[in-house]
Amino acid sequence: MINEQVYRRFNHTVAACFVIYFLFPEYILEIKREYYILLFWILIITVEYLRLNKDLKVIGMRDYESNRIAGFVWFATGTCLILELYELGFVPQSLAIATIIMAAYTDPLIGEANQRFGDKWGIGLGLLSSFLIYQLIIGVLFYSIIGSMVAVASERPKIKWFDDDLAMQIIPILVLTVLSLMDFSPDLPQNILGGKL
Amino acid sequence: MKITRIYIYLMYIIVIFCIISFISEEHYIIASLLFLGNMLPGYAMAMSLMENNEN
Numbered sequence: 001m002i003n004e005q006v007y008r009r010f011n012h013t014v015a016a017c018f019v020i021y022f023l024f025p026e027y028i029l030e031i032k033r034e035y036y037i038l039l040f041w042i043l044i045i046t047v048e049y050l051r052l053n054k055d056l057k058v059i060g061m062r063d064y065e066s067n068r069i070a071g072f073v074w075f076a077t078g079t080c081l082i083l084e085l086y087e088l089g090f091v092p093q094s095l096a097i098a099t100i101i102m103a104a105y106t107d108p109l110i111g112e113a114n115q116r117f118g119d120k121w122g123i124g125l126g127l128l129s130s131f132l133i134y135q136l137i138i139g140v141l142f143y144s145i146i147g148s149m150v151a152v153a154s155e156r157p158k159i160k161w162f163d164d165d166l167a168m169q170i171i172p173i174l175v176l177t178v179l180s181l182m183d184f185s186p187d188l189p190q191n192i193l194g195g196k197l
Numbered sequence: 198m199k200i201t202r203i204y205i206y207l208m209y210i211i212v213i214f215c216i217i218s219f220i221s222e223e224h225y226i227i228a229s230l231l232f233l234g235n236m237l238p239g240y241a242m243a244m245s246l247m248e249n250n251e252n
Contacts, residue, residue, distance in 0.1 A: 002201070003245040010238040014208045016231055017215040023222060059201050097227065105234045136226050193224060 007060045009108045011072065016104035018079045019097045022193045034087040041080040048073045071165045078103065078169035091177050092190040098137040099176075102151060103168040106130045110155055126152040130172075142186050143176055150175045205242060212239065 024033050048070060050056035061070055079100055086096045106129045114122035130148035138144060154167040180188040212235045219228035 001198075002205075002249050003241070006238065006241045006245045007201075007205070010205075010208065010235075010242040013235045013238045014212055016234055017211050019227060019231075020215045020218060023218055101227070101230055101234070105230075108238070133230065136230065193222070193227075 002059075004060050008062075008071075009112065011060060012075070012108040013104055015075055015079065016101045018083070018100050018104075021083055022093060022097060034084065037080050037083045037087075041076060044073055044076045068160060069163070071163060074163035074165035075103070075169075078166040082169055082173055085173075091173055092180070092188060094138050094189045094192045095143075095173050095176050095180075097192065098134050098147070099151075099169055099173040101137065102130045102133040102147070102172070103165070105133065106151060107155060107164060107168055110152070123152055126155065137192065138189060140186050140188060143179070143188060146179065147172050147176050202246070205246065209239065 021033070021037075026033060028036065047056065047058070051058050051061075051070070052067070058070070065071065082091065082096050082100060085091045086093060106126050109129050110122045110126040113125045127148050130151040131144050134144035134147040135141070138147075150172045151168055154171040155164045157167075158164070159167075176188075179185050212231060216228050216231050219225075219231065
């Protein structure tokens with residue numbers, strides 16, 4: 001058997017590729033691209049329904065996920081929600097891209113660091129990773145510092161019905177979006193990708 | 198197991214495709230982030246696949 005923990009981590013980091021969505025044209029096969037988000041989410045929910053109710057074997061699941069919603073569903077839900085919020089004009093593209101990549105990398109990094117070196121390292125490396133990603137993509141210290149702190153804080157609570165895979169995407173992006181609307185906040189670059197694939 | 202293997206290969210293809218797409222659009226920072234973030238887990242996954250093959 002393949003190493004399931006490595007498989008889980010790789011699945012998590014590959015999720016950063018969701019940002020390719022922003023290079024897609026507005027219409028694909030004459031259907032607006034946002035409908036594909038919904039289609040993708042329904043596909044994920046269907047797989048999860050079959051896994052929980054019809055004994056569909058999905059490798060890489062943790063023991064406690066045998067009778068509760070799996071991490072991949074929470075992550076996909078968070079990403080689909082961010083993309084829909086972007087399409088509705090509620091969140092800027094720059095924050096959507098940075099948050100999706102940040103969540104895809106920081107959560108497994110914290111998990112790995114916690115396991116190998118302890119919780120303090122998990123928090124430290126999580127802060128560093130999320131700060132660097134926000135700073136590289138957005139380039140505004142104010143948002144990078146707050147975004148990284150909120151992201152790591154969102155990862156900590158272990159709540160059965162609000163997984164950290166979802167929390168690490170939704171909470172930071174909402175906090176940063178609200179902050180960007182405040183008078184005292186520095187300007188936030190709105191769009192960083194404009195091209196079409 | 199065969200489906201899992203195909204799925205893993207598909208993940209590699211997706212990562213490579215996305216990196217190339219962002220490079221071709223001159224978004225080097227995002228392309229680099231996709232490469233750097235997937236490099237280690239991708240390597241570990243490849244090692245695990247090879248060990249599995251040997252067994």
